[in-house]
Amino acid sequence: MGEDEIIALRKEKLARLRAAGIDPYPARFHRLHTAREAIELLESATAGGPAVTVAGRITALRNMGKASFLDLRDGSGRIQVYLKQETLGPQAYELLRELDLGDFLGVTGAMFRTKTGEPTVEAQEYTVLAKALRPPPEKWHGLQDVEVRYRQRYLDLMANPQARETFVARSRVVAAVRRFLDARGYLEVETPVLHGTPGGAAARPFVTYHNALDRQFYLRIALELHLKRLIIGGFDRVYEIGRIFRNEGVSTKYNPEFTMLESYEAYADYNRLMDMVEEMVSSIAPEVAGDTRVPYGDTVIDFAPPWPRIPLRDAILERTGIDFEAHPDAESLRRATAQSGVHVEEHWGRGKLIDELLTAHVEPHLLQPAFLIDYPIELSPLAKRKPGAPHLVERFEFFICGREVGNAYTELNDPVDQRERFVEQARLRAAGDEEAEVVDEDFLVALEHGLPPTAGLGIGIDRLVMALTGATSIREVILFPALREKEGP
RNA sequence: GGGCCCGUAGCUCAGCGGUAGAGCUCCGGACUUUUAAUCCGGGAGUCGUGGGUUCGAAUCCCACCGGGCCCUCCA
Numbered sequence: 001m002g003e004d005e006i007i008a009l010r011k012e013k014l015a016r017l018r019a020a021g022i023d024p025y026p027a028r029f030h031r032l033h034t035a036r037e038a039i040e041l042l043e044s045a046t047a048g049g050p051a052v053t054v055a056g057r058i059t060a061l062r063n064m065g066k067a068s069f070l071d072l073r074d075g076s077g078r079i080q081v082y083l084k085q086e087t088l089g090p091q092a093y094e095l096l097r098e099l100d101l102g103d104f105l106g107v108t109g110a111m112f113r114t115k116t117g118e119p120t121v122e123a124q125e126y127t128v129l130a131k132a133l134r135p136p137p138e139k140w141h142g143l144q145d146v147e148v149r150y151r152q153r154y155l156d157l158m159a160n161p162q163a164r165e166t167f168v169a170r171s172r173v174v175a176a177v178r179r180f181l182d183a184r185g186y187l188e189v190e191t192p193v194l195h196g197t198p199g200g201a202a203a204r205p206f207v208t209y210h211n212a213l214d215r216q217f218y219l220r221i222a223l224e225l226h227l228k229r230l231i232i233g234g235f236d237r238v239y240e241i242g243r244i245f246r247n248e249g250v251s252t253k254y255n256p257e258f259t260m261l262e263s264y265e266a267y268a269d270y271n272r273l274m275d276m277v278e279e280m281v282s283s284i285a286p287e288v289a290g291d292t293r294v295p296y297g298d299t300v301i302d303f304a305p306p307w308p309r310i311p312l313r314d315a316i317l318e319r320t321g322i323d324f325e326a327h328p329d330a331e332s333l334r335r336a337t338a339q340s341g342v343h344v345e346e347h348w349g350r351g352k353l354i355d356e357l358l359t360a361h362v363e364p365h366l367l368q369p370a371f372l373i374d375y376p377i378e379l380s381p382l383a384k385r386k387p388g389a390p391h392l393v394e395r396f397e398f399f400i401c402g403r404e405v406g407n408a409y410t411e412l413n414d415p416v417d418q419r420e421r422f423v424e425q426a427r428l429r430a431a432g433d434e435e436a437e438v439v440d441e442d443f444l445v446a447l448e449h450g451l452p453p454t455a456g457l458g459i460g461i462d463r464l465v466m467a468l469t470g471a472t473s474i475r476e477v478i479l480f481p482a483l484r485e486k487e488g489p
Numbered sequence: 490g491g492g493c494c495c496g497u498a499g500c501u502c503a504g505c506g507g508u509a510g511a512g513c514u515c516c517g518g519a520c521u522u523u524u525a526a527u528c529c530g531g532g533a534g535u536c537g538u539g540g541g542u543u544c545g546a547a548u549c550c551c552a553c554c555g556g557g558c559c560c561u562c563c564a
């Protein structure tokens with residue numbers, strides 16, 4: 001039977017329900033118990049079966065002649081319902097024939113245990129809550145087709161418990177991050193998504209247009225520059241959990257829109273933020289995964305502190321034998337980088353080359369949580385120079401499962417230095433680097449009003465959730481990941 | 490952008506030059522404690538799309554569409 005025929009059959013059932021005087025899409029139903037609550041009531045009952053009213057989607061239907069069983073699923077779980085002709089009467093019992101897998105049903109009755117011990121509602125009456133016209137995915141194998149899983153995520157959530165658990169875990173991570181920061185006196189804020197000047201990260205922005213103002217806007221590529229303005233304004237600790245947009249490729253590690261946590265703390269430096277990241281992530285892991293040790297592939301990730309803090313220079317030296325300090329000019333570093341097997345391009349500067357060495361040779365090996373610290377200044381136009389080593393900045397990135405999860409630094413608060421760094425970025429941009437920072441005069445004015453010593457942190461929430469749930473693709477932790485538009489009907 | 494792989498019934502998959510297949514779902518029948526219910530019977534397809542090769546194409550070739558993985562790029 002083809003899909004069209006199945007839909008036609010279900011529409012006929014819908015018509016028969018209506019003909020029997022039943023509204024298949026009633027406006028409301030007074031559910032009194034979730035599936036879980038109904039089962040708990042039975043478990044705590046001392047005598048007799050407690051009366052319950054539950055509701056949910058029919059996920060299994062076992063007809064046995066004059067009696068039937070069906071399974072209802074709601075947000076709390078699954079519960080079995082037992083329906084007898086003797087109790088419901090011939091007419092209501094006969095109308096069960098018009099029900100299908102996928103329909104929503106409300107049931108009132110008394111809880112009891114079947115002879116196999118399963119908690120079950122013996123229906124006194126039932127109410128059709130919504131008739132489904134399309135069949136759900138097959139019950140046993142679930143839904144495997146990843147394209148359908150992403151394009152029609154509701155079917156994935158219906159069919160695959162693992163998918164439900166992942167997104168519950170994601171919600172718990174975000175809630176735990178909020179609790180953690182709120183408890184430390186951080187203020188949660190919201191800053192604009194539409195930016196006149198894109199900045200705060202090395203990335204290409206999406207461009208959009210505001211009709212009434214007759215001007216171009218960019219979707220934000222970072223939260224950074226607005227949050228620093230708030231520190232200037234006198235909020236000592238702020239954070240934002242917000243959507244970021246970057247106009248770049250799609251893969252298992254990248255989605256064009258993703259969720260970033262950025263936090264800024266006055267009178268702190270990057271050392272303090274490393275302590276905070278360790279504490280935050282290692283306290284979230286048990287809440288989400290039940291332990292600080294989480295399985296990942298055929299290994300186990302251990303989030304318990306302390307995490308190693310490795311100077312970037314040492315990490316690259318160890319993996320490649322290249323000491324970037326020994327290559328003060330781009331030309332000689334480029335040759336060394338190319339010899340290590342990394343593809344290089346002529347116009348790349350020192351910063352880009354070091355970043356490539358990191359990505360190619362170091363990052364894949366950082367399975368266990370680790371900090372890389374002290375980055376070259378060329379890579380970090382918004383970070384403060386390291387005292388005694390002005391070619392480095394006080395910056396760290398942290399890595400889990402071979403992926404960068406977060407980035408932080410002691411913030412550059414010298415407005416003169418910041419202007420010079422912007423000018424250097426503008427030079428790179430003029431030379432063809434589309435991801436170099438744009439000079440943001442409005443931000444420079446803010447900085448000239450005085451930014452206290454401040455440390456700032458960015459964490460990719462999606463990748464943190466991946467690490468905590470063992471997901472190997474970012475699409476497994478984003479409900480509706482970006483896909484090509486499907487042509488045709 | 491490059492390479493490899495995939496697309497067959499609503500779902501999960503087999504078939505890989507010779508009449509389109511299985512399980513689940515679906516439809517009809519039996520069944521008052523089933524739970525991947527069981528038993529009997531019956532349906533179900535533009536084999537991603539369009540070209541080509543061939544007596545004959547789901548199968549071989551080409552292009553296109555969509556997806557996956559790996560490179561490239563990118564936090």
